[in-house]
Amino acid sequence: MRLGIIGLPNSGKTTIFNALTNSNLPTGAATSGQFEVHTAVVSVPDERVDRLSAMYNPKKTIYTQVTYVDIGGLEKGVAEGGLKGQFRNELAQLDGMVQVLRAFADENVPHPYGTVDPQRDLDIIEGEFLLSDLVMIESRLEKIAEEQRRKGRTLEKATVDEAELLERLKALLESDIPLRDVDLTDTEVKMLKGFGLLTLKPMLIVLNQGDERRDYAIVNDHKRSNIIDLQGKIEAELSQLEPEDATVFMEEYGITELSAAKVVRLSYELLAYDSFFTVGEDEVRAWRMPTGATAPEAAGVIHTDLQKGFIRAEVFHYDDLIELGSEAAVKNAGKFRLEGRDYIVKDGDILHIRHSS
Ligand SMILES: Nc1nc2c(ncn2[C@@H]2O[C@H](COP(=O)(O)OP(=O)(O)OP(=O)(O)O)[C@@H](O)[C@H]2O)c(=O)[nH]1
Numbered sequence: 097m098r099l100g101i102i103g104l105p106n107s108g109k110t111t112i113f114n115a116l117t118n119s120n121l122p123t124g125a126a127t128s129g130q131f132e133v134h135t136a137v138v139s140v141p142d143e144r145v146d147r148l149s150a151m152y153n154p155k156k157t158i159y160t161q162v163t164y165v166d167i168g169g170l171e172k173g174v175a176e177g178g179l180k181g182q183f184r185n186e187l188a189q190l191d192g193m194v195q196v197l198r199a200f201a202d203e204n205v206p207h208p209y210g211t212v213d214p215q216r217d218l219d220i221i222e223g224e225f226l227l228s229d230l231v232m233i234e235s236r237l238e239k240i241a242e243e244q245r246r247k248g249r250t251l252e253k254a255t256v257d258e259a260e261l262l263e264r265l266k267a268l269l270e271s272d273i274p275l276r277d278v279d280l281t282d283t284e285v286k287m288l289k290g291f292g293l294l295t296l297k298p299m300l301i302v303l304n305q306g307d308e309r310r311d312y313a314i315v316n317d318h319k320r321s322n323i324i325d326l327q328g329k330i331e332a333e334l335s336q337l338e339p340e341d342a343t344v345f346m347e348e349y350g351i352t353e354l355s356a357a358k359v360v361r362l363s364y365e366l367l368a369y370d371s372f373f374t375v376g377e378d379e380v381r382a383w384r385m386p387t388g389a390t391a392p393e394a395a396g397v398i399h400t401d402l403q404k405g406f407i408r409a410e411v412f413h414y415d416d417l418i419e420l421g422s423e424a425a426v427k428n429a430g431k432f433r434l435e436g437r438d439y440i441v442k443d444g445d446i447l448h449i450r451h452s453s
């Protein structure tokens with residue numbers, strides 16, 4: 097799962113990438129405005145995994161993971177005539193975006209538009225993405241029209257459906273509506289998959305605050321989008337400290353809780369994945385599955401062999417385990433079940449897959 101950290105030059109993307117991933121990449125003028133990509137893999141914090149791990153005391157505890165990609169090179173005007181190859185590819189491959197908006201004032205760090213104004217910056221990026229999607233859709237519609245002229249006969253049903261959908265989305269984009277606001281059917285989502293449309297991607301907005309926080313009432317009433325404040329520079333510095341030193345530092349700054357972990361969790365939640373767990377003496381582990389997965393599909397997340405040889409799933413729920421205190425108590429209460437192929441796995445289910453090998 098790839099989440100791109102995007103934003104205008106000098107908004108603090110690399111700083112926030114460092115804070116989220118415990119990295120130590122150089123920040124500042126050296127890289128400004130260039131197309132540069134850095135990636136790092138991060139475990140998604142999950143309190144449920146912590147508690148399961150405390151109960152089962154396993155050798156290994158494994159969280160689900162997200163890959164963050166720091167992508168430089170986004171500026172006003174980049175979408176005109178279509179985004180350039182490599183840059184567009186990077187963006188198109190993302191499952192979601194974390195957009196950094198600059199809210200810190202620092203006269204030593206030039207702002208591309210001279211003043212700190214996160215709402216304006218948000219609107220600029222949105223405008224670029226709307227335009228980029230529009231260019232993509234128009235060029236596909238032109239190709240379809242050309243095909244029709246060339247063939248001189250009616251098009252296949254699938255192509256007609258595609259053109260209809262694209263016309264509908266084109267009209268929305270022209271009214272400045274990002275596609276993440278549109279309810280699409282599974283079939284439509286599949287049809288659009290190859291386009292890598294940017295406004296379709298879930299977006300977490302991170303307001304990158306300076307040492308002194310300021311209130312900005314950012315307007316962002318879109319679906320599959322959220323907003324959070326973060327003091328990027330402080331948190332990036334904190335992520336480089338030993339835990340004890342970090343605590344002292346946090347007390348000094350009056351920070352009670354780090355936001356970086358919250359950003360990771362929120363950005364994961366935006367992607368609408370559910371988690372199920374496997375537990376045991378060897379390993380407690382969280383697994384990511386698409387919402388609505390069946391038991392064999394969930395088994396396939398662990399290993400394709402488990403899906404192929406699936407017989408039944410032993411299932412109980414995390415909430416019942418916590419409420420009742422032990423697996424034995426869950427069994428006594430009749431909340432430990434055997435489920436078959438059609439069972440829809442729920443977020444927080446604890447599974448053991450019975451399979452033939
Ligand atoms: N004062 C202050 N400076 C910050 C903060 N966040 C980032 N900076 C500084 O702003 C400059 C740019 O930060 P980067 O993280 O490199 O920004 P970027 O968005 O990655 O920039 P490009 O990759 O060049 O587009 C650096 O000098 C950072 O130290 C902050 O919260 N407060």
Ligand SMILES: [Mg+2]
Pocket residue numbers: 109110111123124127168
């Ligand atoms: Mg950078």
